[in-house]
Amino acid sequence: MADKGKMVCVTGASGYIASWIVKLLLIRGYTVKATVRDPTDTKKIEHLLALDDAKERLKLFKADLLDEGSFEQAIQGCDAVFHTASPVLFIVTDPQTELIDPALKGTINVLNTCKKTPSVKRVILTSSMAVVLRPQPPIGPNDVVDETFFSDPSLCKETENWYVLAKTLAENAAWQFTKDNGIDMVVLNPGFIIGPLLQPTLNFSVELIVHLINGNNPFNNKYYRFVDVRDVALAHIKALETPSANGRYVIDGPNMSVNDIKELLRELFPDLYIADTNGESDQMTEMSYKVRVEKVKNLGVELTPMKSSLRDTIVSLKEKCLL
Template identity: 40%
Template sequence: MTKSIAKGSVCVTGAGGYVASWLIKLLLSNGYTVHGTVRDPPQDEKYLHLRNLENAEEKLKLFKAHLFDYDSMVAAISGCKGVFHVASPVPSGSVQNPEVELVETAVKGTQNVLMAALEANVNRVVFVSSVAAVQVNPAMSKDQLVDETCWSDKDFCRNTNNWYCLSKTEAEMKAMEFAKRSKGLDLVTLCPGLVFGPKLQPSINNSSWFLINFIKGMMQEETDNLFRMIVDVRDVARALLLVYEKPESEGRYICSAHSIRPKGLAEMLKKIYPSAKYFNNFNEENRDQRKISSDKLQKLGWTFMPLEQTLADSVENYKRAGLLD
């Protein structure tokens, strides 16, 4: 399906989060009016970084909404030409019932957003998935190029207690099934890798914690040295806007800019911030590593910044926030 995507009002779910905050900043700077959904009252201090964005006073409206509250999602999406579904449950600490708290939550929340979008007759929905929904599959050969046709194995994820990967896979699959059944909902999904870069929000998201703990040498006693697929949060925001605005966008898009082993990541970071105590106990076991392709997204016009810039900007951001003391 190719529609002409016009600028106007768009809804961003999970507006206070890491990726969503940068997306909203980009949307506001590009002339969009944004309806952002937040779980707490919009006046809460945790959303001050959004209210202080350029053009926010005139073009940003925050809605107290919960993904499980269908009526609240309808209110937030009403009048919008597009929806960016960014909100997703991410494990933090112990989870008592991951099948319910992560998987069912992700699926039900996504379905409510899609139903509300269909009711509002929006032009396009962009759903943020993850490479976690693409690459976790033992049946793939070591020489296989991993692209948008690949899916993580749900049974394998469940049997290995990889609940985050399962939740992203299940939610994306169900979303695509819903869009196909609806015969009127234009859905595009984006699958980012591990997202680094400076944060706008006051809270610390999981991928930022990973990098902060990595720099401070606070990882587990021994970690694997497998490749990590990394992308800058600002490049993710640009990819989301790109797939929304390009009429020819369709299906899935992998969004991963750099492939690097943790040992190489440590060496790169030492050049940027040499005074830190870096983790250096890596398991050098040679395991199969497949190449993940973002060619489809790049053919659409996506470009990305150097990894060195992402890491340098992240370190400066963490230092200013007192997170590396």
């Protein structure tokens, strides 16, 4: 269990993963200093203020990824920092301004403040499987993907995979910076994340499930992997609470075809209308590789079965009138 009274900072706290990290930290007795872009935007923060013990142990701070030094107040006095703030966009007109700058400069901005704050013992960075799955040469169907895989920035540029590029540059820069400045950092690399939403709006990865239900397949993939947001949040906290935690942690679910996902949804929710995605199977991308998740399991994270995750996702979407 956690050290009662420890103070930690969570950046981008109103986001999908971050909200769950905040919730679990409060349950475990931490005091949380959370950064949001606009603490006066009640629609974006009321789900945080509604969490158990938020009144006593949650403080919100205004901070912007591109505003140098804007995280100082929030990080001051903290034992650890969870840096989750980063834009998730796949359609952009100006990748540099919309994605790369906030991801890259934002990460360095936060790490710079950590470097100047003697109380900070460890930084936990939320990266992505995006930074794992685009290496050169590309991953083959029989490959076993683990923490040693790194996406190739030049390949991302070539294929105009801007989100992957932004996350890759940010993680690479974070490793360089922490190495140069003797900062203890642990990185989490989750895949597509589903599970119940705490925030009132639809986020990118859960929207994927909505798309599949509506008969769309935005990535045109034959297979998808999903991991539960509660497992991802817990992995972040275990990365703080386990002194021996180090390096990167890949966290992803089993390979499931679009048809399998739909079958499971029909079984769970017989009354849910699920549109067919016929007619595009010829162009669908097949990506069947294995992912090794032993390392994150060794932190004490049991992965939630896909069926439970999907069920809880749909229940949550219905509750929030997002489906």
